[in-house]
Amino acid sequence: RACNNETRGALIVLEGLDRCGKTSQSSRLVSYLEGLGHSAELWRFPDRNTSVGQMISAYLLNQSELDDRTIHLLFSANRWEKRSMMETKLKAGTTLIVDRYSYSGVAFSSAKGVDLEWCKAPEIGLLAPDLVLYLDMPPEEAAERGGYGDERYERLEFQKKVAQCYQILRDPSWKMVDACQPIEDVQKQLQKIVLDNVLACRKGKPLSLLWS
């Protein structure tokens, strides 16, 4: 596999409301890239496998209570603890398809009323995605998909606030994809955008840092 900065992998993030299809689309994208001979891995945040991730998981399952800023910093720490591995993989030529990232961190905490700039601060210096794919879907439609379970944020009123916070964070480089279409149609659109981005990164697009 490619092993220098000129042929690095791409950092590609999928964002969107609960149930918009991030997990389904992320795993399909990895299979697609692997089928073309690219090295690719599926990552997700929170990564519930680490000790920080287990604290987050207990919170999301309503098994523990934490102050809003405390849980925010744990989500951020969960990204920081993976940062060096992320950089190593990218520089070794592996593309990372990441199911949620710092934008979820800021959108969910600011939807609770925590100041947006305060929420962004601990994310500064993490690797910036080469591409953000936003799976766009009205909260009412997302709520109808497979029903919400028992996790903390799975309530329509709260998801509406999260959607508003994503709107504030959104910048012109984000690729918005209509997530109400059938899975295969969404996937076809994502494949084209992702492949273009992977090829651009292989040609030497430098890695950059988030919000600095």
Ligand code: Z5A
């Ligand atoms: N959170 C945070 O607060 N701070 C942070 O920093 C981070 C996260 C990183 C983690 O949830 C929670 O933590 C999350 C944000 C918060 N809370 N919420 N809400 P998670 O990542 O474990 O769970 P999720 O992101 O909400 O994933 P999900 O519920 O599994 O949704 P999804 O990945 O977007 O969708 P899916 O699993 O691919 O699909 C959902 C269902 O819809 C499934 O039955 C599919 O078959 C179906 N589906 C998918 N696409 C389609 C289409 N196109 N048509 C019809 N049906 C479809």
